[in-house]
Amino acid sequence: MEDILAVVGQAGTGKTRWLMKQVGDLAPRILTADHQRVLAITRMHGSRRRLQTNLSEHCPSIPCSITTIDGFALSILNRWRRSFGYTRPIQPAGDAVFQETVFGTDASFEEILIKSTELLRSRTVKAVIRESYPIVMIDELQDCHGRLLEFVKALSSCSTLIVAADEFQLLDSNVPGCPAVEWLRGMEEGSGCRCKELTRCRRTAVQKILAAAECLRSNIAAEGETIPVICCPDYGPAAYKIIDVLVFNARSWHGSTAIITPSHDGFINEVLASLDCQLEKRNLKRISWFHEVGAREERKRLHHCLGVGCEAPGSTGWTAPIEELTPAASQIVARTQRFARLRGLQDISHCMVARHIDSVVHERRAYCGHSQKRVVTTVHGAKNREFDNVIIIWPYRVTSDSEQKRRLLYNAITRSKRNCMLLVRGDSKRVQKDPVLSLLGPAKPAFLPRPKKKAASGGKRK
Amino acid sequence: MRICQVEFRNFRGIREGCVVLPRHGVLLGANNAGKTTVVEALAFLFGRERMVSPISDWDFFEGAPRPDSRFFIIATLTDFGSNDPTAVPDWFIGQEAAQPVWWHEKSKTLSTELDPPEGAVLAAQVAMAGRFDDEACEFETIRYFYHGECDPFTDGCSMVPWRLLRQVGLFLLSSNRDWDKLLSFRSSSLLKLIREYDALPGRAVDVLKKQLRTDVAKIEESSPLSDILEAATRELQSFLLIGQSSKMVYRPTTLDAHAVLQSLVAHVAGQGDVLIPVAKHGAGMVSLQAFLLLLAFAEHRRESGQNFILAAEEPELHLHPSLHQRLVHRIRSASVQSIVTTQSPNVAAGYQPQEVIFVTNANGKMTADRLRTEPVSNIRRNSVRNLYLVNRAAFYEAIMGCVVLVPEGQYDYEWLSLWQRLAQSYRDSMKSFDLRPTSMLPTSDAAVAETFREIARFRQDAVPVIDGDSPGDSYLADLVAGSPAPGKIIRYGDRAAVECLSAWILEPALSSPREGMKSLLGGSRATLRNLQNAILARKKDREMRETIVWECLATDGCCERACELLHDLAAIASNGAPSNAGWHSHSEPNGTVVHVASHVRRV
16 A cells, blocks of 8 residues: 545545645655656546646646546556457446457446456556556546546555545436545554645635635534525516626626536526527627537537437438538547448448537537636536635525535535526525525525516516 | 667568568578568668668568558567666666566567566667558658557657667678679678778778878879870960860879779789789688688677677588588677578578578468477477488478478488489480479488478478388387378389389399499399398398499489489479379378379289
8 A cells, every 4th residue: 555645625626736745745755766757646637737737837847647447447447458458448438348340349437446446456557557656636536436546555565655535526417425535544543554635725715705605514504694696587687687797797707707607408598598689788898608518418419419319329321411520520520430431330420420429529628728717607617716706696406405505506606706697587586495595594696686677677678 | 788679561472471580590481482581671670871772662562551550670689688667778778768578488479568577688670661652652761769559750760879870880791692792891791891890990991081182103203105195285284274284194092082992992912922802812712811801800890899790691601511500600709689581491500400490481471480489408309309310401401492302211211312413413304204303201210200200300201211111010100099190191003112213223134234234233144023022121221222322323214213213202292283193092080082003002
């Protein structure tokens, strides 16, 4: 068992900074040969990108390989695949169990993790991994559970681990508690694991935001003031509140801004459409948003756009659509056609296009950076990021239990550095009845009686 | 570091094949078996791009690549100096690196366990794949770490950096070499070689460049050229109104470092220290010089702790046979590993049988077996052991031969070889008979069956030639009962031994016997019976044999019979029709066809 240096702490307490400092201190001592690198891994691509930004900013001279845990597991398994009797390249696909297909050897991420964990038990593989990556750094360790956590544990027997986690930021609704943090805390004294707990929030000093975070975390209703919770009966008022803060209160709401929702549904699009419409009516400059969508959503759109049916996986005879395509879609078409040509396949199956949609979506998520100043995203997409201003739009339906809702809302609120506002669809009664939303204190209506009339009538005139 | 195995798929004439390479080895085989393909493939994989010819359609099996056609060359490297992959970080550590695999030298096999199995050494596999891009009409190649079967062009792969390929230090000496070019800076070969080994004398080239700029005879200053140039310059000035001198001067080369390097031509001091360019020297001398230069580079590399692997095609080219073996020893001592192809049994004889690899190719399936996997001392029969010791060169020649005959014993071998030489030197031999190149295997102690079985390991088509007498019967029985049994056996007629065959060939000379014949007959009447008896009586007298054979060169009838015999032997061995009507054949119960020369019999 190698050393484990762990940090556990709430959002914004400086876990990432601590990680960078540990790597900065340790790497020059432990990395002795030119070929050695720090392996920096995370579960999700979003956190991987952010880790990459942080590393290049804080530790620019330390050689790093940055990837996702799944990606790393797949790459080592592919290098040693022959030792398990698979000769053709292993490719992640659905829930296959090492099946020979036209693409290679298909396997689910689950199966890939099982096999690569087994791989790390080998003396030789362990030695090769340790020599390649004497330090393995994992951010957002709370996201690892089940097979992922087993893989991380196996890695901990190869190299020194530097990890950061916050149990309350585990957004997977099917997992009770937080196995990763329990693992860290459960490790005995003297086992080489040092677990540091951070409590002071450094991201923001705004008392209202801290209070909101605290009451969601502790599940105790706030006594004092927290962030504003505003009830919006519909998209119009919600859009107006956004204009209110970003345009009319631009002085205090300057800087980067995110609109965060628990999930993508129609409501957010209506709000954005209304926002454009109201700005235009007022002869105000349009606010452009970078609308980040989840992988599933992006895949769905591409499937639709490329006419990939949900027929049986083997269904054949796919042809490229004639109309003009988005850059992503035409990239997929080109890749699929190249693949078929290079493999000598006359017929393109829907399944083959779907496979290329997956890989392009994956790459776009892996390599397209976030540099936008104004983004619309989900709570999952906002993980581990920070913004000056956060506007949370809470729709009617949030499909989670109240524990999960607390985590979602906590994550969304703690992304903000200066301003945070929660727009709830519905009336104040809804907020009162909701066990999570009510924690933040009484809700306000979108408009005070007088201006409400004015704005509403103004909105309806057209 | 050395290459212990190389595999091929769809590369040139090889659809599929694998060669296990010893530390030092020689590839033997018929023309077109794929010897050259093996060494060139290594150069493709490890050499600089331009060390070998660019890829073409013909590098793909069957020569008509489609977009999904790929060729693969997969090499296994071993002897890294350690069995611990972490001690060889360049090859095994990091994200883009080789999978540690295990080479079992004893069984010559590769295994892919996670941890080192007992008795195996660390190995790495690298591969090169090629494809034809029909849209761009281009060829594309990739060198990658081999982790299992894949299409690197669609699956993605870990590329092998040039730095590592250079570490292998493979140099190909191709057979279509221009020796003088290899020695001249004008060709890129030498420059490449020198750069490869960081031996470019940069400073000296710079000095030379400066000298050429200033310290040379200035032809533009000597009359009458100087006057003409000056007049032209004056007029130019009046046209262009340039104040400065625009006078033309002449210098050898364009005076940049590259041009200076390009202009260097190798010379050798001849008599009286006159410098003669190497191209004007004899090919033998130049080739040896180039070869030794290459070996000097090799030594230089080895001394600085770098690897050197030499792949040479026919290193004996242009060299005197007496130098062949010495050359082999130099190659072995200068390189960490050497793989040589040859047509010369002499060169091959410089290698142990375990180091000789016999390459065959049947419809694209290449096989490459070592002549022996166990030491020669393990062979029980002395006569078979001799094939690898005393008669090594002849044995190797037979293996590569077109038609292979296994005579019954030592005398049979000597007689047949003599008749073959006679037939080949007869002026009209080509007119009446088509003489195919035929190799005789030296058989000793009458161990024809064992000798056949040994060569049959490589050449199932070898044909034993046995006497028609009673020992012949037992050889026949032995051969037919053995495994593998020969497909064909040639036998002389009734009770005839090889001496009777010679008597049959000499028969036309009996009508007007010359000196040698007379002394052989020793005064007895010139009949076939007496001739047979005389030869049988002096069967051990090699000198006598030689005399008579050369004497009968003067008798056309004898020469024609010798030609006919050799033609018939080769024809039967290669499924053709013999010309003499005396031949008839029957099948043994096991399927072996016995061809009997009834015209050659004891009288």
